[in-house]
Amino acid sequence: MVTETSAATPFATTLPGRYYYDPALYQREQERIFGRMWVCVGRADAIPRPGDYLTVDLAGESVIVVRGHDGAINAFLNVCRHRGARLCTERCGHVTGAIQCRYHAWSYGLDGRLLGAPNIRDMDGFDRAAYGLIPVACALWGGLVWLNLADDPAPLAAQIDAAILQRFGELETVERYRLDELAVGHTIVYDLACNWKLVVENFMECYHCAITHPELSHFVPSFKAGLAYQQGVGARFSDGVDSLTVSGKTNRPPLPGLLPQDLRTYYGFVLLPNVFVNLIPDHVVIHTLWPEGPTRTRIVCDWLFDPAAMAQPDFDPMDAVAFFDLVNRQDWEVCELCQQNMASRAYQDGGLYVPLEAHIRAFNDFVLARLEE
Ligand code: FES
Ligand SMILES: [Fe+2]
Known part of the structure; x- marks a missing residue:
């Protein structure tokens, strides 16, 4: 791909047509642009109360964006840590107090901590703290919620x-x-x-x-x-x-x-x-x-x-x-x-x-x- 912006011509080439329909290129964009940058997922005032949430599909991951009891907005991968079930299936909604998996009823706090797992006691050698929801970087700008799936992203x-x-x-x-x-x-x-x-x-x-x-x-x-x-x-x-x-x-x-x-x-x-x-x-x-x-x-x-x-x-x-x-x-x-x-x-x-x-x-x-x- 040659970019023609030399002094000889004030014209420039566009991208070839395939960049606008090729599924493999789209997949790569999802991974390398939407999966690594801060991406806006909506307005913070769309989830005004603790327990209000929205879910978004970002670069192949489903993410829950939820307002916590402290008023802050947090984001987590929408994946139950037990056997992987999708937790929230609606585009937006409200949970009272906890996010509960509908498969075996593991429940997670609005801060992502694992609160309850039926019939499992800590004395069984189960490290509850290690099975919270996986957090996704989340920040606000201009009243908008932005997520970043990268491991250690630069500030928004x-x-x-x-x-x-x-x-x-x-x-x-x-x-x-x-x-x-x-x-x-x-x-x-x-x-x-x-x-x-x-x-x-x-x-x-x-x-x-x-x-x-x-x-x-x-x-x-x-x-x-x-x-x-x-x-x-x-x-x-x-x-x-x-x-x-x-x-x-x-x-x-x-x-x-x-x-x-x-x-x-x-x-x-x-x-x-x-x-x-x-x-x-x-x-x-x-x-x-x-x-x-x-x-x-x-x-x-x-x-x-x-x-x-x-x-x-x-x-x-x-x-x-x-x-x-x-x-x-x-x-x-x-x-x-x-x-x-x-x-x-x-x-x-x-x-x-x-x-x-x-x-x-x-x-x-x-x-x-x-x-x-
Ligand atoms: S998969 Fe969620 S509780 Fe079992
Ligand atoms: Fe226009």
């Missing part, structure tokens, strides 16, 4: 801060939006018939914006010009546009803590491997991607608002939801159009990125480097 902040510094050159802009203090006003889950990387690549460029997103481009002139990441700063709205809503207007005040330069401005960025953040003056839209096979991707899209704005009697998130839902559907359609031809012989060597998209090649190089590690 190292991964997040590096991405934000690369995009903004500083951390303060993103911090001003206080993502962990916002609350979900609406959620839409999308099932896409395409590889997860097509969605990332599409999010990273705006060469498509003028044609794919006429409404968005009307509100954000730099998008009409195809400029996305190249600016390094935010994208200013057109005159008279205050938010990315159907009307371009909003009855919500700007999020608390924003500076004048944040008003009438959009900032978007990717937190690899699976989060897109869209900062808008009065709300935030977060996409969490979930690869569900070489050619399937599940995307959870959350619209976040200031809880004080949500407490107003006239609060209605749908002006913001309808607008970005339209943008989402426009994006998903073109991602799926690409997927349909990834296996064509016309694309077996891939295609090219034009200068407005050439920065995406860095993402492809990241994928290749991880796969070859």
